[in-house]
Amino acid sequence: MSGSVSYHGGLRAEEIVERHYARNGHPVSDRRWRGASGEIDLVVQDGDGLVFVEVKKSRDFARAAERLTLRQMRRICGAASEYLGRMPLGQLTIVRFDVALVDSVGRIEVLENAFGA
Secondary structure, three states, X not given: OOHHHHHHHHHHHHHHHHHHHHHOOOOEEEEEEEOOOXXXXXXXXXXXXXXXXXXXEOOOHHHHXXXXXXXXXXXXXXXXXXXXXXXXXXXXXXXXXXXXXXXXXXXXXXXXXXXXO
16 A cells, blocks of 8 residues: 555545544544644543544554554554643543544444553
8 A cells, every 4th residue: 555545545435533522522632632742542531521533543453453452552652642741630630541443434333441550
């Protein structure tokens, strides 16, 4: 797959996931937010808290899940920490990290609290 096709496929997957969260009452507050540590695909409101969403697209859910690396999770966590510095409660803000998997036909599987320990 060419870089342009992958890029546009990723954008489309993010749009699909954004609509999924919005339909479930969780509006997106930021898209592709970039800090010094890295990028967060979507930042979603969940009541008084936030959900940091990493979107992964591939032929099937298993392949999409395999694309998330420990290094990426660390970068996302670092970027989320920076993002929280902008929030009134800072690091005390309630957060979770979701991974939204999108397959080749646009189906979504969301792994809530995917970075949880």
